[in-house]
Amino acid sequence: MTPEAAATGPFFCSDAARTRGDPVGGTAPYGGVWILVEHRGGWPANGFDGLDLRPDVKTRVYRAAQAVRARILLVRRHGRRTSSGAAPHWAVLRHERSGAHRQRWGTWRSDADLAEVAEALDAPGEAALPPVVLVCAHGQHDPCCAVRGRPVARALSERWPDLVWECTHVGGDRYAANVLVAPDGVYYGGLDARSSVEAVGEHLAGRIHAEHLRGYTDLFPPQQAAVAAVLELAGPAGRQDYAVTETSRDGDRWRIRVAGRPPREALFDVEVRSYRTPPHRLTCRGAARSSAVIYEVTSIRAA
Structure with a gap:
């Protein structure tokens, strides 16, 4: 049985x-690039796709992610659904074929701020971060x-x-x-x-x-x-x-x-x-x- x-x-x-x-x-x-978008509230079943964001911003991030086969993940700290006012984060994490690790971090308060993610995918990022x-x-x-x-x-x-x-x-x-x-x-x-x-x-x-x-x-x-x-x-x-x-x-x-x-x-x-x-x-x-x-x-x- x-x-x-x-x-x-x-x-x-x-x-x-x-x-x-x-x-x-x-x-x-398989993959070597991850996009993190901090969202402290409840997560839709389909993740980033289900967020109520400006369509042009969402499309720009998606197209940039698809070009490098990046995976987009919503993130939040454990047990922290509210904030003292600090802006939520976004990040681009990259594992290169050489074994080098690079990260680029930013914050967002408006939908338009997330457009920076697309630009970050073309930037080298910072090495040696944990x-x-x-x-x-x-x-x-x-x-x-x-x-x-x-x-x-x-x-x-x-x-x-x-x-x-x-x-x-x-x-x-x-x-x-x-x-x-x-x-x-x-x-x-x-x-x-x-x-x-x-x-x-x-x-x-x-x-x-x-x-x-x-x-x-x-x-x-x-x-x-x-x-x-x-x-x-x-x-x-x-x-x-x-x-x-x-x-x-x-x-x-x-x-x-x-x-x-x-x-x-x-x-x-x-x-x-x-x-x-x-x-x-x-x-x-x-x-x-x-x-x-x-x-x-x-x-x-x-x-």
């Missing part, structure tokens, strides 16, 4: 995913994001109040609680209050663990799975300590070479296969059943 059929109460997609044992590795959405920790808590999009995300946002905010924001949908409702560290471009999933503090603390110390790692956003799913397998075998490492140097595909199988950068000068050859699961209900709000693609590491060896 499926978890959906066995359930007698409300359906929660993250509970069903845990019961099925859905792996989180290889599930991070990363931003984003916790999906978008309950209007999926209940699991609120039920599991908000306790994580609270725990992380208590530990790192200046780094942590709640955010709208980041993808993968069934992996809630989801945390995105940007512009590092690292997704974590299946977190709770305790494990989130451990994972983020290790991340900030330059030690990314395979456990709870969904993947690096500059890699494609089989490559994400391969890097996670290397971290599980060789131990935690920094964001730039390993690079995918070769990828070849034969049908549903990949051969991926992962190379360590100094001082981790090691080579690993990883074999990954993909397969589709039986149809399941994958989100709380979507009743339709869908198959998911799983990326399974079948072998890993030092080259």
Whole structure:
């Protein structure tokens, strides 16, 4: 009997995913640019698109975002629905192919102020700023994001109040609680209050663990799975300590070479296969059943 059929109460997609044992590795959405728009009130189910903004401003931001494949997220501090009068923030976070991280921040009080976001996407931004920790808590999009995300946002905010924001949908409702560290471009999933503090603390110390790692956003799913397998075998490492140097595909199988950068000068050859699961209900709000693609590491060896 499926978890959906066995359930007698409300359906929660993250509970069903845990019961099925859905792996989180290889599930991070691809991308390297994020636009953050602070909105302290309630969030529409469709996030930024649902805000009551001037159409010309919204169109300008969307077109600029689409040109660089940026993801637009609404953000707010945990537990702070009102403000003492300080203007809300916007930000452009960028992860470059070189591994450089850049951020540009501003504030807005009127719709017209958000037009600066489009200009910021063409600007280099500031390097060496601390990363931003984003916790999906978008309950209007999926209940699991609120039920599991908000306790994580609270725990992380208590530990790192200046780094942590709640955010709208980041993808993968069934992996809630989801945390995105940007512009590092690292997704974590299946977190709770305790494990989130451990994972983020290790991340900030330059030690990314395979456990709870969904993947690096500059890699494609089989490559994400391969890097996670290397971290599980060789131990935690920094964001730039390993690079995918070769990828070849034969049908549903990949051969991926992962190379360590100094001082981790090691080579690993990883074999990954993909397969589709039986149809399941994958989100709380979507009743339709869908198959998911799983990326399974079948072998890993030092080259």
